[in-house]
Amino acid sequence: MTGAALVALGERLQGVCLGRGLSVAAAESCTGGLIAEAITSVPGSSGYFLGSVVSYANSAKAALLGVPETMLETHGAVSAQVARAMASGARERFGADLAVSATGIAGPDGGTPAKPVGLTYLGLADAQGVDVRRLNLDGDRAANREAAAAAALAWLLERAER
């Protein structure tokens, strides 16, 4: 599923992070490993990429990333709050300079009127704090996963270059 566009983003990210001495981690839900896979498809990625937690189940978001269970119950797994907590948890547990997160409803099932298929939140944590972005994607499952991963990689690149 990893398209050339994702790999190209991974190559650019690697160049910037190796040049600046930045380490990177991820916390993935809807992307299901696609962010890590795009990054690690590039030889030499072990020089800056520490890893990713693919926390598909809510129990994994709590156990492996420290997302509070009350937050998952109150706001739902697809929420700005959980995206922030996933990014913070990944940054802390991997000991990374930058950590990105993605949580969304890839489809075809799981959508509701309030949270339709394609709704996705990204989080980005660095030493200054955590930011969040909301995406409204309109593709099928594969396209939504790839678009979310591309947006996450592009955001990492933007932050690494800053």
Next chain:
Amino acid sequence: MTGAALVALGERLQGVCLGRGLSVAAAESCTGGLIAEAITSVPGSSGYFLGSVVSYANSAKAALLGVPETMLETHGAVSAQVARAMASGARERFGADLAVSATGIAGPDGGTPAKPVGLTYLGLADAQGVDVRRLNLDGDRAANREAAAAAALAWLLERAER
């Protein structure tokens, strides 16, 4: 990078695991997220797949999967011992019925005479214990990653069907 063969294995695994009520987790090093990505590319995979730790750095193998640092130092990350510890750690931390691990040297760099490019260990943990398999792959980086992921998925399927 995810080929149709990997997705087909994911579809078969999902059918068996949903039918038998088995939950699955993974711990990935050389596959870099490919196992999780193949599994989660199938709609409905959240019904049995809990998640994966992509532990690319040794520090992540220790912090997120509980692999002892002395084991990493003594045997190296690409070893039968570490493959077992990764699988056990993933099974325990995700609370899964079955957990598979993959650690290897995908290439093109990182090989040595004792541990050449393509050397890969898989671990599989269930309630009875942990088993390990050794693979000697002979492809390029992309082919080795895909072959390791396919072998891991096939082993999960074999165990789930047992």
